[in-house]
Amino acid sequence: MVYLDTIADKKAIQEHILGPILKLDHWPKKPIQQIENTIEISKIKRISDLGEAVNELSNGNTLIFIDGADSCISADTADWKDRSLSPPQSQRVLKGPQIGFTELANNNISLIKRFIKNNQLSIEDQTVGEETSTGVFLLFLADKTDHDILNHVRNKVKSVHLKSILDSSYIQESISEGQITPFPLVLTTERPDVVAGHLLEGKIAIVCDGSPDVLIVPALFIQFFHSPEDYYESSMFDFTRLIRILSFVTSIFLIPFYIAFVLFHQELIPSELLVSLAAQRQIVPLPLVIEVILLMVIFEVLLESSIRLPTGIMLAFSIIGTIILGQSAAEAGIVQLSTLVVISATYVLNFAIPVHPFGNAIKGIRYILVFLASTFGLYGIILGTIVLVNHLASLNSFGVPYLSPISPVKKADLKDTFIRFSLKKIINSTKRYDKDDLLKNSRK
Amino acid sequence: MENKPIIGIIETMFAMLLFLLGSSVILGLNLTAEKASWIVSLAAGGAGLLLFHIYVYLWKNNDYGNLALILKKNMGKFLGMAASLLYVLYFAYLASRVLADFTMFINSTLLYTMSPFFIKFSIFLVVAYTYVKGLEAFIRSAVIIGSVTLLFILLIPIWILISGTFHWEYIDPIFDMDFNNIIKVLPTMVTFPFGELIAFVMIFPYLNHEHRSAVSKNGNMMIIFFTILLSLISFLTIGVLHPELAKNYTFPIINAIEGVTLFDFIKRLDVFAVIIIIFGGYFKIAIFTFASINLAKTTMNKVKPKLLTVSILMVILLLSYPYAENLSQHLEVGLKYVPLLIHLPLAILLPIFIMFITFVKKRRRNSRLSEPS
Numbered sequence: 006m007v008y009l010d011t012i013a014d015k016k017a018i019q020e021h022i023l024g025p026i027l028k029l030d031h032w033p034k035k036p037i038q039q040i041e042n043t044i045e046i047s048k049i050k051r052i053s054d055l056g057e058a059v060n061e062l063s064n065g066n067t068l069i070f071i072d073g074a075d076s077c078i079s080a081d082t083a084d085w086k087d088r089s090l091s092p093p094q095s096q097r098v099l100k101g102p103q104i105g106f107t108e109l110a111n112n113n114i115s116l117i118k119r120f121i122k123n124n125q126l127s128i129e130d131q132t133v134g135e136e137t138s139t140g141v142f143l144l145f146l147a148d149k150t151d152h153d154i155l156n157h158v159r160n161k162v163k164s165v166h167l168k169s170i171l172d173s174s175y176i177q178e179s180i181s182e183g184q185i186t187p188f189p190l191v192l193t194t195e196r197p198d199v200v201a202g203h204l205l206e207g208k209i210a211i212v213c214d215g216s217p218d219v220l221i222v223p224a225l226f227i228q229f230f231h232s233p234e235d236y237y238e239s240s241m242f243d244f245t246r247l248i249r250i251l252s253f254v255t256s257i258f259l260i261p262f263y264i265a266f267v268l269f270h271q272e273l274i275p276s277e278l279l280v281s282l283a284a285q286r287q288i289v290p291l292p293l294v295i296e297v298i299l300l301m302v303i304f305e306v307l308l309e310s311s312i313r314l315p316t317g318i319m320l321a322f323s324i325i326g327t328i329i330l331g332q333s334a335a336e337a338g339i340v341q342l343s344t345l346v347v348i349s350a351t352y353v354l355n356f357a358i359p360v361h362p363f364g365n366a367i368k369g370i371r372y373i374l375v376f377l378a379s380t381f382g383l384y385g386i387i388l389g390t391i392v393l394v395n396h397l398a399s400l401n402s403f404g405v406p407y408l409s410p411i412s413p414v415k416k417a418d419l420k421d422t423f424i425r426f427s428l429k430k431i432i433n434s435t436k437r438y439d440k441d442d443l444l445k446n447s448r449k
Numbered sequence: 450m451e452n453k454p455i456i457g458i459i460e461t462m463f464a465m466l467l468f469l470l471g472s473s474v475i476l477g478l479n480l481t482a483e484k485a486s487w488i489v490s491l492a493a494g495g496a497g498l499l500l501f502h503i504y505v506y507l508w509k510n511n512d513y514g515n516l517a518l519i520l521k522k523n524m525g526k527f528l529g530m531a532a533s534l535l536y537v538l539y540f541a542y543l544a545s546r547v548l549a550d551f552t553m554f555i556n557s558t559l560l561y562t563m564s565p566f567f568i569k570f571s572i573f574l575v576v577a578y579t580y581v582k583g584l585e586a587f588i589r590s591a592v593i594i595g596s597v598t599l600l601f602i603l604l605i606p607i608w609i610l611i612s613g614t615f616h617w618e619y620i621d622p623i624f625d626m627d628f629n630n631i632i633k634v635l636p637t638m639v640t641f642p643f644g645e646l647i648a649f650v651m652i653f654p655y656l657n658h659e660h661r662s663a664v665s666k667n668g669n670m671m672i673i674f675f676t677i678l679l680s681l682i683s684f685l686t687i688g689v690l691h692p693e694l695a696k697n698y699t700f701p702i703i704n705a706i707e708g709v710t711l712f713d714f715i716k717r718l719d720v721f722a723v724i725i726i727i728f729g730g731y732f733k734i735a736i737f738t739f740a741s742i743n744l745a746k747t748t749m750n751k752v753k754p755k756l757l758t759v760s761i762l763m764v765i766l767l768l769s770y771p772y773a774e775n776l777s778q779h780l781e782v783g784l785k786y787v788p789l790l791i792h793l794p795l796a797i798l799l800p801i802f803i804m805f806i807t808f809v810k811k812r813r814r815n816s817r818l819s820e821p822s
Contacts, residue, residue, distance in 0.1 A: 269560065273720055381571065383720065384559050387727045388575050394593050395579055399586030412592035414459040 012065040014084035021045040022067060022080060036071045041078060044069075048081035060138075085109055090116075093195040095361060101237040102198045110140055110214035113197070117144060117210070117219075120201035125149070131162060134170040140214040141176060144200075149207040151438060157403055158209050158222055173213035173220050180222075181402075187366040190402040192224035199233050206436045223402040223438065225409060227422050232359040235425050247423055249357050256354035257367055260297060261378035261386045263347045267293055269382030281343075288338045294379040296340055300348045301371070303330070308352070405438045413439050455585045456652075458660035462671050463595035464588050464732060465649060469675045470598065471547065471733035473642040474682065474702055474726060483692040484620065485627060487684040489634050494676025496635070497643025501672055503800050504650050505665050510807050513661060515654045516647075516740075517747040523806040532799070533748040537741050539795050540648055541761055544737035545768035546787070548573065549779060551730040552769070558703060558723055573766055576735050580758070584655060584739055594728050601721045602678065605706060606685055608718055612709040615688045640788040643672075644796030645733075651740035699780070738765060 008018060025043045041049055050066075052058050053076035058068055065083025090112075093105030106113045114128060129143040141162060145155060161180040170176065173193065181190040194200060195217055200210045203221045211220040230249045266274055267282060274282070289296065307326045314322055331349070335342045351371075355364045370393065377385030400407035410418035418436060420426040511519040516536055521529035552569045560568065579587050609615055653664060682702060687695050689705040698704050706719040738761075745757045 270720075381563070381567075382560060383723070384555055384568070384727065385571075387724060388571055391575055391590070391594070391728070391731055392578060394590040395582050395586055398589035398593070399582045406589065408589060408593070412460060412589040413457045414592060 006067060006069050007062060008067040008082065009062060009065065012084065013067055013082045017046070017082045017084070018067055022069070022082075037074050037076065037078065040069065040071065044078070044080055046080045046082065050079045051076050052079050053077075063138075087112065096195050096199070096233070096359065098232065098234040098237070101233055102196070104197060105195045106197060106217040106219060108215050108217055110142055110212050113212050113217075113219060114142060114144065116197040117200050117204070117212075120197055121146070121204060126204070129159070133162070133165050133167070133176070135168050137169045137171070139170040141170075142212040142214075144204060144210040144212060146204055146207065149205070150209060151207060151440070153440060154223060154404055154438065155209060158211075161403070162211065170213065171215065173211065173216035173218045176211060176213055177220055184400060186396065186400055187369050188226070188397070188400065188407070189229070189360075189363060189366060190222075190224055190400065190407070192221040192228060192360070193218040194221060195219075196233060202233070202236070205432075207438070223405040225402065225405065226397060226407050227411065229360045229363040230358065231421075236428070244424065246425065249359065250423065252354040252357040253363075253367075256351050256357075257371060257374065258386065259347055259351050259354070260301070260371060261374040261389075262383075263344075264294060264297060264375060265378040265382040265386055268379060282341075285341045285343060289341045290338075291340075293341075293344070294375070296344055297348065297375060298372070300340060300344060301375075304348060304352055305368070404440050409439045415439065454655065454657045456588045456655050457657055458663045458667055460588045460592050461649075461652065461656060461660075461664075462667050464591035464652070464736065465646070465668065465671050466675060467591055467595050467598060467729050467732040468646075468649075468736050469642050469672075470602070470725065471642065471729035473679065474722075474729065483627070483630065483696065484623075484687065485631050486634075486687060486692075487680040489631050489638055490680035490683050491676060492631070492635055493638035493643065494672060494679070496639040497646070497676070498669065498672050500639065500643055500797065500800075501646055501668055502665065503804050504647055505653075505668065507800060507804055507807060508650050508653050508664075509661075510811060513654055515743070515747060516650045517744055519650070519803065523803045523810070530748060533744060536795065537745045537748065537761070539791065540651075540737045540741035540744065541764050542768055542791070543645060543648075544734050544741060545765045546783060547730060547733045547737065548765065548769040550783070551727075551734065553779065554700065554726060554730070558700065558719070569766070569769060572731065572734065573762075575731065576738055577762055579735050580738060580742065580762070584652070587735060587739070588652070588655075591732065594732070598725050598728050601725050605718075605722065606681055608709050608711065609685045609689060609705065612711060614705075614708045615685060616691070617688065619691050620684065620688045636793070637788045640792035640796055644788075644792045645737075647796050647800065648736050648740040651743050652736065734765075738762070741765070 006018075006022070022044050025045055026040060029039075029043060037051070041051070050061070052061060052068075058077060058079070061079040062068055065081075065085065066079045067082045069078040069080065071077070087107055087109045090104055090107060092103045104116065106116065118126065123146065125146045125148045127145055127147045131141050131143070132138050133141045143159065143162065158180070162176065165176060165179045167175055167179060177189075177191045177193065184190065192203070200219050200221060204210055209222050211222065213220070230246055230253065232245075232249075235243070235246060271279055286293075291299070307330075311319070311322060311326070331345055334340045335345055355367070358364050374386060374389045377389045379385075381388065398406075398408055398412060406413055409415055410422060417434065421431045425431065507519055508514070511522055514522070517529075517533045520532045520536075523529070524532055548569060551572060552565050555568050556563065556565055653661075656664070686701050686705040689708060690698065690701060695701050695705075703719045703722055706722050709718050711718070742758050742761050745761055746754050749757065
């Protein structure tokens with residue numbers, strides 16, 4: 006009998022394999038069948054190939070060799086260490102299910118199944134990565150998913166050529182190749198209720214073993230502004246989505262507009278404000294653009310380092326980082342107070358976006374717009390906006406236009422875009438996604 | 450060249466609105482009719498509606514083909530090709546004219562000291578980028594840009610009215626018209642911006658098949674909406690600036706909004722007008738560029754498409770130079786000679802002529818079909 010000590014459940018081996026075998030009265034004539042029937046484990050396989058046997062072994066299974074037989078028995082005794090279920094870390098909500106995924110794919114799938122008890126829920130598993138043999142599972146509702154999109158996603162996952170896969174983000178990056186964009190084309194979530202909701206809309210979830218983040222495709226631009234809470238709170242007079250979108254737009258444009266107004270279009274600033282701005286400018290040595298870029302970089306460093314800090318120093322860090330650095334820099338005349346306000350407002354607004362990677366996507370765009378604003382002023386910002394909108398409109402996430410249902414306009418789906426209409430109106434209607442040329446052609 | 454169905458009707462209509470808004474709000478307001486300007490706008494809109502239906506009729510009754518196919522079918526191979534080439538130049542010329550308009554506008558409202566070349570070149574680069582990204586992305590972006598524009602443009606009349614800069618006595622009596630004046634201005638207004646809609650005959654073939662029948666209905670609504678908006682804006686502009694003075698401004702709408710102050714704090718709302726105009730101008734240049742290049746590709750299908758694209762883009766950039774020495778000269782050319790010598794034959798007379806040919810052909814075909822039975 007062979008097993009790997011660290012990943013096999015020794016108690017199960019003792020009780021359900023060794024125990025029954027030892028209790029046999031006499032040595033059987035057909036040992037393999039007899040032992041197969043004796044072992045008290047549900048998942049048993051007979052193996053005659055050495056390579057396969059090694060594979061089974063490394064999956065935590067126990068191999069039973071019998072003298073004189075040409076094959077061995079593999080019994081499932083895997084016992085992967087896992088943490089217990091806990092509330093999700095990055096997508097917290099006040100109201101609604103408080104359960105998050107863990108690193109074990111089996112757990113995650115069972116969490117999703119608990120939300121959708123439906124025989125149409127199909128699970129396809131694949132093994133990706135030669136060196137890690139990571140299990141990747143595609144989940145979808147067979148009657149709701151569009152089959153062109155499904156095939157497309159399936160092929161993409163099949164063609165992932167990475168030797169090792171440690172997290173679902175590896176898969177995310179390799180399946181969204183082909184379009185150069187800072188915007189995420191795949192939605193990641195830690196919450197089973199979110200996955201269930203998207204599956205019911207006809208999307209496909211990709212569960213990757215070893216990662217608490219489940220990928221959802223196709224992802225649409227507007228869905229990065231939707232928080233699960235939207236569906237758990239009453240929708241009457243609820244404009245939080247609009248506020249999120251507005252703060253997203255403002256966090257892109259606030260700094261460029263500030264630069265453009267101060268450098269190029271001073272006549273557009275109310276005169277009282279202009280006087281105070283000019284007074285501040287007098288004592289500050291750096292040119293405005295350099296000052297803004299410098300502060301933007303410092304803010305990024307602050308954010309970056311605050312993630313990695315041990316909790317013990319957090320308090321001291323935030324005092325040094327925010328109050329001393331910001332306030333005193335302004336008092337010392339190194340930076341302008343108004344610049345400080347504009348930049349910190351930008352970063353505060355940035356955090357209103359519920360999905361984190363989206364906040365990262367616009368960092369680069371902000372720098373480009375700052376550059377355009379400092380060379381062409383307002384006109385440059387508008388040019389940058391045109392290019393940005395064009396870029397967004399040209400993207401597609403696995404064949405579905407990124408900006409749908411806003412553009413191409415889909416009236417039926419607009420009910421769940423900027424403002425959530427009543428659940429009755431949005432849940433019971435089936436969604437159908439627009440498909441781009443890419444998929445239309447592949448069907449022919 | 451086969452036209453793949455890639456765009457939807459709502460997106461196209463947004464693009465059309467932006468196209469019409471484009472330079473017409475800056476230059477096409479044409480307040481020379483003084484108090485009657487808003488009537489002129491309405492009348493021009495009516496005529497524009499008629500023109501639009503001629504274009505749609507041509508498109509529908511020639512197998513939903515683009516301009517090159519329509520011309521070839523009705524004028525024969527040789528003449529049709531010559532006419533197509535003429536249209537290629539026409540669209541390129543219009544694109545370059547808008548480019549020049551646009552540059553001057555930016556130079557005189559936003560960037561006073563910037564060299565015109567940089568402005569021209571930057572917007573030109575953006576248009577080239579748009580072309581590379583393709584028609585689909587371009588038309589789709591119209592929805593977002595169009596919604597923002599609509600939001601701003603609907604705010605402008607409200608601002609003018611509540612800020613108190615509108616003088617009722619400038620407009621009163623409302624129906625005091627000089628009909629000679631109206632008739633003098635009308636042709637210019639019809640050809641520009643409505644005659645330029647002929648560029649959309651190059652866009653409509655890309656419509657999804659199920660949306661084809663909706664073109665005339667939605668187009669009607671869009672043109673009527675735009676006409677009312679244009680009329681309202683000229684009405685308000687005159688009310689703010691005084692009829693006899695308004696016609697002397699280069700960009701009357703900007704000057705009208707400049708005076709608007711809200712609550713003594715928000716001043717210079719003309720930024721909003723500037724944003725609308727930049728968006729519109731960009732859309733106009735891009736649509737003419739698409740029309741010109743696609744028409745050239747269909748007409749000269751033996752020449753390499755890339756070569757055509759690059760050369761037409763270059764032509765557009767170069768054409769925007771010679772007649773744009775100063776603003777007044779440019780406007781003189783744009784509002785006096787271009788409508789008469791270029792727009793009139795190409796945007797009105799030739800389409801009407803082709804419409805007759807199509808009509809006669811259709812008649813003959815129908816009678817031939819009905820004879821045996």
